[in-house]
Amino acid sequence: MHGYIIIGKIRKPFGINGFTFVEPLTFSIDRFYDLRECFLGLNENFLVPVSIESIEFKGEKLTLKFKNLNTRTDIEKFVNHYIFIEEKDSIKLPEGKYFFYQLIGLSVFDEHGTRLGIVKNILELPAQSVLVIDHSGKEVLVPNIKEFVHSVDLEKKEIVLNLIEGLFD
Numbered sequence: 001m002h003g004y005i006i007i008g009k010i011r012k013p014f015g016i017n018g019f020t021f022v023e024p025l026t027f028s029i030d031r032f033y034d035l036r037e038c039f040l041g042l043n044e045n046f047l048v049p050v051s052i053e054s055i056e057f058k059g060e061k062l063t064l065k066f067k068n069l070n071t072r073t074d075i076e077k078f079v080n081h082y083i084f085i086e087e088k089d090s091i092k093l094p095e096g097k098y099f100f101y102q103l104i105g106l107s108v109f110d111e112h113g114t115r116l117g118i119v120k121n122i123l124e125l126p127a128q129s130v131l132v133i134d135h136s137g138k139e140v141l142v143p144n145i146k147e148f149v150h151s152v153d154l155e156k157k158e159i160v161l162n163l164i165e166g167l168f169d
Contacts, residue, residue, distance in 0.1 A: 003087035004044040005101055007031065010078045014063050018070045019054075022062045022083065031091050032062065039084040040066075047084055098152060100129070103144075107158045108133050111150060116140075116168055119159065131159070135168055142167070 007026040014021050024032070032055050039047035054065035064083075069075050093099065100122045108116045108131075117135035122144065129144040142148050142161060150160040 004039065004047070004084040005087055005090055005099065006082045007035075007038075007085055008062075008083035010040065010075070010081050010083065012079060013072045013075045014058065016072045017065070018072070018075050019056070019063045019065045020075045020078070021058075022064050024062055025082075026091075028091060029062065032064070035085070040078050040081045041084060042081055044084060048078075096152075098154070100124075102154055103131070103152070103159070105157070106152070106154075109158055109160050110163050110168075111160060116161065140168055 007024070009023040009025060011021040011023050013019065022032075026032075032052075035052055035055075037049065037051055039049055041047040050069070051067040052064055053067045056063045056065075066075070069078075090099070103119050103122060106119045108119060110116055117133045117140065119131050120134045120139070121132040123130040123132060123141070131142045131144050131149075133140045133142060148161055148164075150162045152159050
């Protein structure tokens, strides 16, 4: 099975000719300009392959037109569906940067090798992203910044934290 990642969400139709507003869920909105093929679906188990016919901005809002979805009714069927791409087609991030989906499920350790839990989710907050770590059934929130995150090793599937006193008590 292929690996897929979400890069956007269909929000609502725009006009009567099959255009739709899209909420970008990607590191770079520019990636839509190079995109020709993608998939639509509620999850990666049921995907519909589509081709992008047109990309436009209406003010600050992104609109897409998919080939063979030519009416408002055609695109309404996909409202609240996600736009997926194959993982192999994802953009390359700078060294030391990671997609959120890559961090979810990683084991978390302190600097002494003590296992603290697993990354369950990531919250995007205005100041920074926050790791939601399942620590013995309790959620612990840790800012995803270099002062707390010592290292990330995707091959070992682990994150090492610089702990502050009381964080995991």
